[in-house]
Amino acid sequence: MSAAEAKTETPENKDRSDEARSFFRAVVESNGLVVFLAVVAALVVGAVLVVFADKSVQDAAGYFFSRPTDLLSAAWTAVSDAYVAMFQGAIYNLHADSFSGAIKPLTNSLTFSAPLIFAGLGLGVGFRAGLFNIGAQGQVILGAILAGFVGFQFHLPLGIHLALAVIGAVLGGALWGFIPGLLKATTGAHEVIVTIMLNYVGLYLLAWLLSLESFQAPGSDNPKSPPIDGNAQWPKLLGDDYGLHWGFIAALLAAWGVWWLMERSTWGFTFRAVGANPSAATNAGMNVKMTYVLVMVIAGTLAGLAGGTQVLGTEKALTTGIAGSIGFDAITVALLGRSRPAGIVAAGILFGGLRASGPTLQVQANLPIDIVLVIQSVIVLFIAAPPLVRFLFRMPNPRLVKEVTA
Numbered sequence: 001m002s003a004a005e006a007k008t009e010t011p012e013n014k015d016r017s018d019e020a021r022s023f024f025r026a027v028v029e030s031n032g033l034v035v036f037l038a039v040v041a042a043l044v045v046g047a048v049l050v051v052f053a054d055k056s057v058q059d060a061a062g063y064f065f066s067r068p069t070d071l072l073s074a075a076w077t078a079v080s081d082a083y084v085a086m087f088q089g090a091i092y093n094l095h096a097d098s099f100s101g102a103i104k105p106l107t108n109s110l111t112f113s114a115p116l117i118f119a120g121l122g123l124g125v126g127f128r129a130g131l132f133n134i135g136a137q138g139q140v141i142l143g144a145i146l147a148g149f150v151g152f153q154f155h156l157p158l159g160i161h162l163a164l165a166v167i168g169a170v171l172g173g174a175l176w177g178f179i180p181g182l183l184k185a186t187t188g189a190h191e192v193i194v195t196i197m198l199n200y201v202g203l204y205l206l207a208w209l210l211s212l213e214s215f216q217a218p219g220s221d222n223p224k225s226p227p228i229d230g231n232a233q234w235p236k237l238l239g240d241d242y243g244l245h246w247g248f249i250a251a252l253l254a255a256w257g258v259w260w261l262m263e264r265s266t267w268g269f270t271f272r273a274v275g276a277n278p279s280a281a282t283n284a285g286m287n288v289k290m291t292y293v294l295v296m297v298i299a300g301t302l303a304g305l306a307g308g309t310q311v312l313g314t315e316k317a318l319t320t321g322i323a324g325s326i327g328f329d330a331i332t333v334a335l336l337g338r339s340r341p342a343g344i345v346a347a348g349i350l351f352g353g354l355r356a357s358g359p360t361l362q363v364q365a366n367l368p369i370d371i372v373l374v375i376q377s378v379i380v381l382f383i384a385a386p387p388l389v390r391f392l393f394r395m396p397n398p399r400l401v402k403e404v405t406a
Contacts (some may be wrong), residue, residue, distance in 0.1 A: 005283065035338060035383060037393050039382045043375065045374070045375070046082075047082075048369055053368065054078035057071065059153070061068055081364070082367055085364040086360065087357075088364070089356055089364075090105055090108075090360075092106065105356060105357075107238060107243065108244075108275065109353040109357075110248050111313075113251075114250075114309050115140070115178045115247075115310045115326050115353035116326060117349075118302060118305045119327055119329075120333035120334045120344040121258045122298065122335075123136055123339075124337065125258060125299050125302070127334060128271060129130040129295040131275075131296065131299075134196050137323055137327025137328055138195065138199040138203070138325045138327070139202075139304055139327065141176075141203060141323045142173055142300075142324060143169035143172040143304025143308050147166065147172070147307065147308035148302075149168065150232065150351025151165045151312055152317075154232075156231060157234075162231065162312070165312055169305050170304055172299050174304060177298070177304075178299050180198065180296055181292050181295065185292045186289070191292075199327070206320060210224065212304060217317075225318035233313065234312050243314065246313075254302060255345050256341070272296055284324070290371035307322070307323060310322055310324075331375070332347075332376060340395075354376060
């Protein structure tokens with residue numbers, strides 16, 4: 001046995017590993033109340049930022065001591081206008097002339113949520129198996145590349161073309177998940193490092209491909225592919241007046257499939273056992289290394305479907321920004337959803353709504369769209385620090401409560 005191997009087996013290192021695994025599980029499977037309060041706290045922080053960014057509040061602050069109520073009134077107006085604008089941009093437009101126009105913001109939110117749900121489900125599977133997969137962004141890109149290529153390169157009958165394009169998305173994402181899974185199983189390479197590097201590989205691979213003539217739209221030098229063939233696009237769910245497509249329904253079906261996998265299948269039991277304690281799982285006869293590979297393939301498959309949904313249903317062409325920040329936002333979605341399918345669906349719709357509300361917030365409330373990004377970031381901060389949320393809301397530490405009642 002080498003000195004390094006002997007070091008890793010000392011009681012001190014084992015305790016540190018157990019503590020790190022305990023913290024990891026506390027973050028990715030936070031208490032539901034903590035998650036809810038994290039969102040509330042983020043909205044409060046967002047309200048404070050709105051107050052500081054509003055011009056009328058700044059003006060009223062200049063004569064606060066002569067008329068303090070003006071400052072309070074201006075602050076309330078700024079916050080209420082901002083959140084009303086977000087509501088109208090994400091759920092229901094109160095000023096629309098018809099019901100179909102009024103619900104259009106909701107359909108936009110659901111459209112934006114579809115790739116977030118797919119990618120969040122993949123990350124959630126990894127989290128529950130003890131793998132902190134940061135590579136959803138690269139997996140989304142590879143899924144979009146293969147789905148887009150099949151979509152614009154071939155002209156096939158309706159149904160067959162879409163099915164093959166979706167298979168392309170699955171293969172692209174699965175490949176980009178297989179690589180870090182195999183490296184972790186065979187060499188012990190940490191999945192965080194490998195997946196981060198693969199994000200950059202995928203990004204620059206996409207940029208290089210879009211510089212090739214075969215990947216560019218005819219007669220254009222812009223890094224944009226030819227349009228996706230109509231037979232390869234996700235059909236509209238509510239007609240051509242809305243952007244919502246059947247990819248959202250596919251995301252819901254994927255959520256049900258992940259629930260069945262994790263809660264009702266033997267594989268799911270193995271995934272959860274490995275995530276809880278790899279050593280105990282090994283002693284129970286489970287193949288931990290093979291589990292790592294399989295989990296990363298499944299995670300990559302779901303993230304690849306996110307990329308396929310984006311290129312086949314929303315953008316309808318392959319561009320350098322096709323993945324946006326889907327892979328990174330999906331980390332927050334998975335954390336907010338406590339790595340459970342139902343929670344991930346709800347969190348995906350929430351973040352889809354935040355994204356859809358951005359332009360309305362900018363136009364109606366005259367506020368920077370960055371406020372939405374700050375709210376998302378603060379949600380991550382609070383979820384990643386459960387003790388901070390408990391301190392802010394004076395909640396007892398469940399571990400101490402358990403020790404006292406034991």
